[in-house]
Amino acid sequence: MDLEWKWVNAVVPKMTQKLLRRYSLLLMIRQTQPVGRRSLAERLALTERTVRTDLDSLLDTGLVSMQTNGVWLTDDGQTAILNLQPLVADLTGLRKKETQLKTRLGLKDCLIVSGDSDDRSDVKQTMGEAANDLLRQQLPAGESVVAVMGGTTMAAVAETLSATLADNRQLTFVPARGGMGESPKIQANTVCARMAEATNGHFQALYLPELSSKLASTSLRQEPAIAQTLDLIDHANVAIHCVGDAMAMAKRRQMSAEVTATLVNRHAVGEAFGDFFDQNGQIVYRVPKLGLSISDLDRMDLVVAVAGGHSKAAAVEAYFKIPPAKTFLITDEGLADMILKK
Amino acid sequence: MDLEWKWVNAVVPKMTQKLLRRYSLLLMIRQTQPVGRRSLAERLALTERTVRTDLDSLLDTGLVSMQTNGVWLTDDGQTAILNLQPLVADLTGLRKKETQLKTRLGLKDCLIVSGDSDDRSDVKQTMGEAANDLLRQQLPAGESVVAVMGGTTMAAVAETLSATLADNRQLTFVPARGGMGESPKIQANTVCARMAEATNGHFQALYLPELSSKLASTSLRQEPAIAQTLDLIDHANVAIHCVGDAMAMAKRRQMSAEVTATLVNRHAVGEAFGDFFDQNGQIVYRVPKLGLSISDLDRMDLVVAVAGGHSKAAAVEAYFKIPPAKTFLITDEGLADMILKK
DNA sequence: TCACCATGGGACATATGCTGTCCCATCTGA
């Protein structure tokens, strides 16, 4: 498929440029709708007029609609993005990187969005939308219990979940683990609530204080409210989570100096589900928490990992030495390049 | 893949038209090179200027070259045609018909060119070029012995064989069967000679008179020159042949009224390798000839059948109830439609 | 409620590319 486009380009040059330009326009509209010509032009570094011609064309073919408050993506526009994604990935060479990363990390499949979320904050949002697309295609129909984690990346995913996801599905969201010391805005409970809201689904919170001893967790496990949620987690068939850089996570969760020192000593590079691992994928420290562990992913129908930014490359690369080979990864070019260039 | 193009078209309308126009331009150049703008314009029902703009573009990208005697296809142009073929087949809907026909007839694969060779004589030539493309991709490297049949279709294939076929191959052509009463221009010996010439290969003729008795064939088989050729035929690993309408073939070969009556009585619809069969693929009459039979195809590495025109539909459909499922078919839209519409 | 700002739409000159239609010098092949 890769070579094919070379010839298309030779026969109708600049068709691909135009296609890519309009595709990125569609993406940007989806991300910021409702939005006006001038904002779009600025964001995409195009002139107002070219944006306008493109919009007029897309209006003709019904992919966008113009309202007094700005441009909106139509349902057809949504579908177009979904259908054009692999094609555009081909054109930009991302497709090649996707297959490379897939084999390199042993993934079920892989989606790479362009950019680097360490540099531009909107890339995280694009990853969120990619996650939404993926879920729409991969989430089994019917009832599902979705275990999710917290974090800024997961919050971005939650922001973009659309109601169309719930068309043939009844979704229940549940935090994969108890409160992990994150700030309220990005903790799993908040993410759950937001996802449930967006998809007209249900959610169940898991309010847990910081745990310091195994004793406390054993007694807490008896609490009816908590036991019920833990039971739900045990029945989750879908997991969406992120992978974090070890030190960044330790700092964000304000872990004690003692624990941090342990992490350093044991060369922890990444974290997922509260488990810290070194570059060989060996778990070197577990945050004492209730809920899902990496090993529970085996029994899931669908596992989606979302992580981007070159700073997380080492973490992600190490992480995928652990989980079953059925995980989907959604990442960005910054991270992908960092892993592949080695 | 089929749906994808709908969206490409929605995002960049009329690019596909242009792509198709230029592709057909390339095809026409290949067919008639060296050729001038005006001839091309006339043949493709375009204006001179349009052809010129397209040619200029193709010149820029190096797919064609302009000489004082006309336009030539470059090597890149050749490659472009080859690589764009499946894509264009998608766009025109031919691809869908190809897969349909493939499953319907139980083929290894199938190439359909647009048009109907019963209506336009140049369609046969296009099929020949398609055959050339297919051989270039499928013919095993190294030495091959290619058994070919006669007929106008095979003659068209022979016309278009190109030297590039022989890049990594040494080819020997041999008539699959003895002279079948065809006129010299289209008989297998001539076709062989022409193919060998085009590919810098060898060929071995098989000159046989009309045979009327099995006795004669047995004695002829002893003749050293004939025995040698027959031995070569036995070692053929590739076969290229056509499928004919039963009555048309009987007439062309000036078969006796008696035999023709037999064919009618037994409801023969088609012919291949001198074997006539009815609509169920049952062989109802064998021309007493020396050489290859349909059953010998089993041991071949590659079998290509070439037949087009709606009038041959019944014959082709019946034929593919006989041979192994590894045959490639090259046909035209007229024939494909006739089979598929039922 | 009001004011402001971003919105879509209109307008226009300009640039670029495509089209139709000539003519012409030149090359080719019979």
Next chain:
DNA sequence: TCAGATGGGACAGCATATGTCCCATGGTGA
């Protein structure tokens, strides 16, 4: 040698794309 086909030049007309304004308006936050 010569007739016919070749590529290239030229030009006007047309369509589309582009850059740059301005304007009325509607939604939103103060």
